[in-house]
Amino acid sequence: MTEAFDHDIPSFPMARECPMHPPAEYRKLRGQEPVSRVRMPDGQVAWLVLKHDLARKLLADPRVSADRLHPAFPGRLTAEQRAATERVRRLTTRRSMIHLDGDEHGAHRRILTGEFSLRRIAALRPRVQEIVDRSIDEMLAAPQPADLVEHVSQAVPSLVICELLGVPHEQRRDFHEWAGMLVSRSVSIRERAAASDALNDFLEDLVTEKERGEPTDDLIGRLIARNRQTPVMTHDEIVGTAVMLLVAGHQTTANMISLGVVALLENPEHKARIAADPSLLPPAIEEMLRYFSVVENAPARIATEDIAIGGVTIRKNEGIVVSGLAADWDDEVFEHPDRLDFERGARHHVAFGYGVHQCLGQNLARVELEIVFETLLRRVPGLSLAVPAEELPYKDDAGIYGIYRVPVNC
Amino acid sequence: MHITADRGRCVGAAQCVLVAPAVFDQDEEGLVAPVTVDPAGADRPAVRQAVHLCPSSAIRIDEE
Ligand code: HEM
Ligand code: SF4
Numbered sequence: 001m002t003e004a005f006d007h008d009i010p011s012f013p014m015a016r017e018c019p020m021h022p023p024a025e026y027r028k029l030r031g032q033e034p035v036s037r038v039r040m041p042d043g044q045v046a047w048l049v050l051k052h053d054l055a056r057k058l059l060a061d062p063r064v065s066a067d068r069l070h071p072a073f074p075g076r077l078t079a080e081q082r083a084a085t086e087r088v089r090r091l092t093t094r095r096s097m098i099h100l101d102g103d104e105h106g107a108h109r110r111i112l113t114g115e116f117s118l119r120r121i122a123a124l125r126p127r128v129q130e131i132v133d134r135s136i137d138e139m140l141a142a143p144q145p146a147d148l149v150e151h152v153s154q155a156v157p158s159l160v161i162c163e164l165l166g167v168p169h170e171q172r173r174d175f176h177e178w179a180g181m182l183v184s185r186s187v188s189i190r191e192r193a194a195a196s197d198a199l200n201d202f203l204e205d206l207v208t209e210k211e212r213g214e215p216t217d218d219l220i221g222r223l224i225a226r227n228r229q230t231p232v233m234t235h236d237e238i239v240g241t242a243v244m245l246l247v248a249g250h251q252t253t254a255n256m257i258s259l260g261v262v263a264l265l266e267n268p269e270h271k272a273r274i275a276a277d278p279s280l281l282p283p284a285i286e287e288m289l290r291y292f293s294v295v296e297n298a299p300a301r302i303a304t305e306d307i308a309i310g311g312v313t314i315r316k317n318e319g320i321v322v323s324g325l326a327a328d329w330d331d332e333v334f335e336h337p338d339r340l341d342f343e344r345g346a347r348h349h350v351a352f353g354y355g356v357h358q359c360l361g362q363n364l365a366r367v368e369l370e371i372v373f374e375t376l377l378r379r380v381p382g383l384s385l386a387v388p389a390e391e392l393p394y395k396d397d398a399g400i401y402g403i404y405r406v407p408v409n410c
Numbered sequence: 411m412h413i414t415a416d417r418g419r420c421v422g423a424a425q426c427v428l429v430a431p432a433v434f435d436q437d438e439e440g441l442v443a444p445v446t447v448d449p450a451g452a453d454r455p456a457v458r459q460a461v462h463l464c465p466s467s468a469i470r471i472d473e474e
Contacts, residue, residue, distance in 0.1 A: 060467065106421075113422030113440030120440075347429065348463055358423050358465035 012038035012048060012321065013076065013296070019394040020291075021338060026050055026326040035310035038321070042082065046074040046300075046319035047312070048326075052334075052350065054310045055299075055327035058320060059355035064301035065101045066357060068093055074300045074319040076399050087193035088182065091200050092247050094240030098357065101304075105356060107232045108241070112360065115164075115219050121363045124163070128368055131159045132375050145386035145407035149258055153406070154180055156372055157253035160364070161246050166218025167206065175202065183251055185404060203242045207235065219245075249361045252295055255395070255402025256365070257372050260288045262406065263340060264373065266389050270342045275377040284342035285369050290349035291340050293325035294401045299353045324350045325401075380410050411449050412473040413457060415442045419468035426464055430456035434469075442468060 014023035029036045034051040049055050058064060067073065077085065093099070097108040114120065132152075139151035158176040161167075167175050181187050181195035207224075210216050215225040220242055227233050233241065264271045274280045299322040307314045314320060328349045329337040352359035359365070376383060385392075386407035393404040415426075415434070422440035426433075432453050437443040449457050461469050 060465070109421055110439065110441070113420075114438055115440070116422060116424075117436040117440035118424050118427055119436065347425070347459075352423075354465045356421050356466050358421065360422070363424055363428075 009037050009039045009045060012040055012046070012074075016394075016396065019390070019392070019396075020340075022323075022325045022329050026323070026329065027331075030326065030330065033311070035312045035314070040074050040319070040321075041076055041078045043079070044072060044074070044319065046072075046321055047314050049310070049320060049322045050326040050330070051310065052327040052330040052332070052348075055322045055324070055350055056354045058301065058307070058309060059299060059322055059350070059353060059357070061307065061355075062102075063303060063305040063307050064320065065304050066099055066105070067101065067302055068099050068300075070302045070317075070319075072317055072319045073302055074321045084189050085192070088189075088196040091182075091196045091243055094243050095237050096240040096244035097360075098244055098248065108237070109356070109360065111223060111226055111230075111232050112219075112241070115222070116360050116363060118363055121367055124160075124364070125367060125371070127163055128156075128160055128371050129375070131163070132156055132368075132371050133379075135159075136375060136379055139408075140380070140410050145409050148261060148406040148408045149254070149403065150405075152372060152376075153254040153257040153261075153402075154250075156257065156368060157250050160253075160368055161249050164219050164364075165203075165206070165242055165245065166210070166216050166220055171202070175199070178202070179246060179250055183398065199246070200239075200243070203246075204239050207239045207242060211235065211238075245361070248359075249364070251398075251400045251402070253365050253368050255294045255400055256288065256292065256369055258403040258406050259292045259294070259401075260285070260369060260373060261376065261383075261408075262385065262389055262392065262403065263288055263291070264377070265383065265385055267340065267342070271377065274342070274373075275381065278374045278377075280342065281370050281373055282366070283345050285366060285373070286347050286349065287340060287342050287344050288369075289351035290328045290334065290344075290346065291337075292401065293328045293349065293351045295351070295353070296323060296325050296399070296401055299324060299350075299357070322350075324353065382410065384409050411454050411457065411471060413444065413447050413449065414470045414472055415444045415447075416468045416470070417441045417443075419466050421466045421468070423465050426460035426469055429463060430460045433457055434460060 014025045016023050030050040036048050037045050038048040040046050135152045135155045139146045158179050162172045178195040178199045210221050215221045301320045303314045303318050305316050352362040386409050395402045420442040433449045435443045435445050
């Protein structure tokens with residue numbers, strides 16, 4: 001693409017002025033060119049989709065592919081960073097539904113949809129509650145100020161995924177530590193690669209063991225049993241699916257917990273109202289999901305044919321970044337998008353994506369968020385930030401937005 | 411109102427069950443299983459919302 005050498009193509013990701021708001025540039029671009037060309041960190045040019053209706057349209061279009069290994073697939077890394085993190089990427093690019101298209105995606109997804117039905121997720125509530133209670137106990141017992149991220153935000157989703165996958169209790173601490181190292185700022189690339197290898201080996205062994213023995217009563221055990229009856233996945237793809245559930249379900253939920261708690265603490269009036277009536281929580285959570293739309297650029301795609309959309313033509317094999325955050329701040333769809341309005345009652349945000357890849361774990365995520373917020377408000381009514389919200393270390397450099405540490409007094 | 415739910419298109423996101431539980435349910439496989447294909451008047455706005463929210467266009471209103 002010759003336009004790649006134009007100098008007026010803005011770079012992606014764009015900087016935020018306010019940690020709680022999307023980059024101001026989105027608003028300007030949305031008005032001018034709702035499908036805009038942007039330069040990715042590796043120098044390739046991709047299309048950035050900024051309007052809600054166009055985002056939904058593209059994500060539901062059969063002419064886009066989710067093939068993350070395609071050379072033009074838009075990513076957040078420079079070429080050097082990509083080379084340096086090759087080993088970590090080996091973990092996250094294993095074949096699973098999130099990479100697949102068409103019928104193959106359908107088969108990989110349908111063998112698991114039963115595991116995520118509302119009934120199944122409701123049955124997990126007591127276990128999630130126990131996990132949340134134990135995490136809060138640890139936070140209360142820690143020296144003050146304690147880090148909400150370490151004790152609650154990171155711990156809860158990691159332990160819930162262990163529960164889901166059937167990770168034996170004595171191995172959960174290791175699992176949690178490795179998962180944390182994948183995204184930690186304070187470990188070297190070498191250590192991160194080692195953690196990634198350890199997780200890879202661990203999940204490989206977990207699946208192999210479950211394949212050998214009697215079927216176990218957990219998601220992986222049941223997946224193996226169903227897959228024996230109607231083969232859909234290879235052994236490698238079952239391992240890839242376990243890895244993907246960890247990658248898709250961990251940092252997303254963790255960051256939503258951190259941002260959501262800060263949002264509640266910064267809105268004391270709403271917080272009091274919700275504490276008095278927890279039935280107000282589910283709509284408040286939908287609004288937090290919209291407002292933060294933390295998975296900013298995972299819904300990326302490759303055009304498999306020319307696609308005319310929003311006044312431009314996306315050519316075959318060009319990359320597309322569908323910014324859920326930009327779509328969810330589209331003021332033609334959400335009035336005053338900059339207002340965090342816990343009573344907005346809007347569910348049509350794309351924080352979980354749209355189309356056939358829309359988050360499979362969304363109803364588990366909703367339950368985790370609800371139980372964490374409800375329990376914190378009930379058990380730690382005096383919870384407060386130990387530093388002003390503006391001074392928290394926000395994840396400006398990460399693919400999933402969030403906060404690195406949230407020091408709190410309990 | 412008459413509706414059709416297409417299990418072949420459904421991806422089990424459960425948006426429909428969340429907004430219109432009187433009309434939509436999920437089967438063992440987590441795929442859409444309508445409780446009724448002729449929703450009562452009071453449920454119709456929720457059905458329209460479900461159609462709008464469904465990520466895979468798996469539910470359709472054939473007759474208003
Ligand atoms: C608040 C927390 C979460 C957010 C914001 C979130 C967001 C997303 C988004 C935006 C996608 C679409 C990616 C794309 O279109 O390429 C997605 C896919 C997915 N998510 Fe989540 N997610 C969350 C929690 C979870 C949890 C807890 C799990 C399960 C343990 C999970 C499992 C998945 C899976 C399996 C997919 C791939 C679905 C497919 O390709 O068909 N997510 N998620
Ligand atoms: S909203 Fe659509 S995809 Fe989700 S369960 Fe209902 S019919 Fe299936």
